[in-house]
Amino acid sequence: MPIKKPATKKVAKKTAKKVVAKKTIGKKVAKKVTKKVAKKSVAKKTKSKTRVLVCASPDNCFWTTDGQILQDLNELQIALSAMEEAVFNYHVQADKNDFANWVEAVLDDADCAFELRSATAPNEARSIVVRHLRTYNF
Template sequence: MAPRKKKSISEPKGSKAPKKTTTKKAAAGNSKVNVTFFSDVPNDVGFGLCDGTQLLNLLELSDALLRMSDDVFFYHVRHDANDFSNWIRDIHKDEKLAGILSLCQSREEMNHYLLRYLLEQMKK
């Protein structure tokens, strides 16, 4: 029996995510930030939800997507901007994941693609 090929996640229709960059600098101050998928970012570059919740890593984002109201989600995801995608691109320096999540229109869809991406990264 032939070995199974690893599947990569499929992106939402119409997505063309840019290639991942490797530079890891904080948005403010140009100090280097050591960011991994599962470690906390420094408090000063964490994601502050409009309800006061502070997110410091991508697993916390996943958990928050399950718990937040649609009002909170749509405060941060609008037709002209996606704050979650921007945070992932600017702080976590992951263009591919940011591109995928920028196309998501619901909490469930965003969490689905976020978790699939994180699982794929764990397998590497």
């Protein structure tokens, strides 16, 4: 009797593809050497505090309708923080702005006066004055 051999599965072998390196023909391209340049930081331009706070003479002080007497921008910003709307509206109307006129003529700050002309409320005028006070030395 013949001996039976166990059946074996035949598995097809996968052949790997050969990778052929491509040869470069001709001149080699030289790599460009680039220098890394550090970015220069640009200093932010800031206004230097060179202005001196102008204090009005007694005849040029600002008198508000509620009796306050103001001599400089610092006193104006303090007064504006507590000023009632009626007092502010007396000095600031569509055809006039007493605060801006005084700041421009007496305190000699045309930039602040220009911005004050657009203020329609005491707190808005105060924020403008505070911003301009930062440019003064005192």
